[in-house]
Amino acid sequence: MMSQLKKSHAVILKTSSDWRKWIEVIKSSAIGQKIWDYIDPETSLEKLPKLEEPLFPEPHDVQDSAMRYSELTDDSKEQYRDLKRLYNRQISLYDQKVQSIGSIRTTIQESISEAILEYTFDCDTPYKML
Numbered sequence: 001m002m003s004q005l006k007k008s009h010a011v012i013l014k015t016s017s018d019w020r021k022w023i024e025v026i027k028s029s030a031i032g033q034k035i036w037d038y039i040d041p042e043t044s045l046e047k048l049p050k051l052e053e054p055l056f057p058e059p060h061d062v063q064d065s066a067m068r069y070s071e072l073t074d075d076s077k078e079q080y081r082d083l084k085r086l087y088n089r090q091i092s093l094y095d096q097k098v099q100s101i102g103s104i105r106t107t108i109q110e111s112i113s114e115a116i117l118e119y120t121f122d123c124d125t126p127y128k129m130l
Helices: 001-009 016-032 075-112 114-120
Strands: none
Touching: 016 075, 075 114
């Protein structure tokens, strides 16, 4: 029953008259996955945020003179552990966004008519597809 409901409300982009409804469905999905800012076709390419993998923290990030963990003071070790926990959260979010961007590409291609599908073939990002 749930899949029937989903299919009965699916919006397929066939012509320009379908655009408004279709892009709202894509936007809702992208907002839910926290990736709309990366694919919003209303944003110029120059202003589009870049999804960048977070850098793993280094001991010198909390104590300039330290090159290894063993060189950190006790307070700096605690700060470093905090940075690593933050990094783990950030890398998890980054990985989710990378996966979501790949998934939205599929969503876009599955929700457009076959007649216009070829326009997505040479697009390496969902932004270019849109």
